[in-house]
Amino acid sequence: MADRQLRQTKRAAAVLAAQLPTLLEPAATAGRQSLAHLIAIAEAITSALAVPTRTAPQSISQLLLAWGECKSQRSATICQVAHGCNERQLRERAASAIAAAQQALTTDPLPPAVTSFVGPVRLSDLIAGLTVSLGKLAQHFGARLDPASTQQALRALAVTLEERYPGHTIELRVPPVTAVQLGAFGEGPTHHRGTPPNVVETDPDTFWALCTGSLSWQQARDEHRLRVSGVHADQVSRMLPVIKH
Template identity: 35%
Template sequence: MATRRVTPAEALIEQAQVVREWLAELSVEEFDRPSVLPDWEIRTLTGHLLLVVDGFRRLLETPTRERPVPMHEWVRRYRRDVDQINASTRDRTGDHSGDVLVGRLASAIGGLAERLSAAPLPKTLQTPRGPAALSDFLATRTVELVVHADDLSRSLPQRTAIELKRPALSNCCRTLATILADAHPGRSIEVRVPPFAAVQCGLGDPGPTHTRGTPPNVIETDPLTFVRLATGRQAWAEARAAGLVSASGLRADLSGALPLLS
């Protein structure tokens, strides 16, 4: 009997629940520890996840008929609004304890799951950074959950790392690969993230393009390294030096395109 495919919405909720369960096990002292993100404690990062999940639910009530902004352009606007996002995160976190924030996160996940299972859903949402296709917005929320799950795991290395569920990690890698290809169109470089994604893109001097057979420039890395590179958690040179990236060809270099978002 064939296994039913997990939908993007189900993958998002599944990963959110895994993160919440991990956070629920933390002590008061652990919530007060600094995270790997500058000036954010674990408690602040928990508040940000609450903002991400509950914000998505609220935006589902803001449909628009405007033409959606292409995802690769839309995500660039986050850098423009970084101060506002930081302020909103701190407002949502307030002086609440970790336990209170985790309880609110649980309620937010439940509310989002219920709303995503209800019909009809809008095709385009009016977001603070412009109109976005629902599918694109959902995809970027999955990226947020996967990336911040890894941030939390790296922040408390003495604890077992948060499990990155295969459907969410797969969707995250495909989303980031799509952003890379759309932001840097071309066929001079093939980027492979087995077993989840493979795209072609172009950077700088286009050089030879790939039409068939072996591409002239090939980059390959594992899913977690790709996620960290694409979101500025790891530098290209550092990943190359550590042997985490295989690159063949004179133009097999993504340093000029990274990070895709942060």
């Protein structure tokens, strides 16, 4: 099991290491704040990998929740990075930060858990969470993550829902990326074998928009971007958005 987890972490790290440099030019085009945000993400990777830990890690659900709660702190960090530097200097710092992060992510062996700025976390969860952050940043300046990073971010969001709402009442499907089973606030049947009677299916773009709060459940329903069956399936709307930052 440990070897399997390590292989999965190495694959996730390689995906993130490949994605980072592709966002440098779009961020530079978008301006100082976008560059500073990209720097903050890259430097967070390097800093965390420098501090491995044996402390019991928090879950990815707890990690994303903690990030949302320290939004003002993260904004202050980004402003501090941008302050006093022109765009050329910021671009150079971003390139350097990305190179350092890539080196850290491809170091062997990788630690199973690290100390992030919100506490101890499994490295695989930190990578997944930062991939979500990169997706949000890319969306801000009109770019998209590559397919491997997109899948990584969407799976992280689905796992977060699964952790926050455990159960077997609703099956949430995002083909071809992932599928998870969720509870229904104690109101629905608990299904033990096969497919639950309540199913929600949507496409990756809609799932991303719902999880990040850029699309409401009702709007997605009105635009026929959801396929919903079962009396409890609409309770997924109460679980969204996943992140509020």
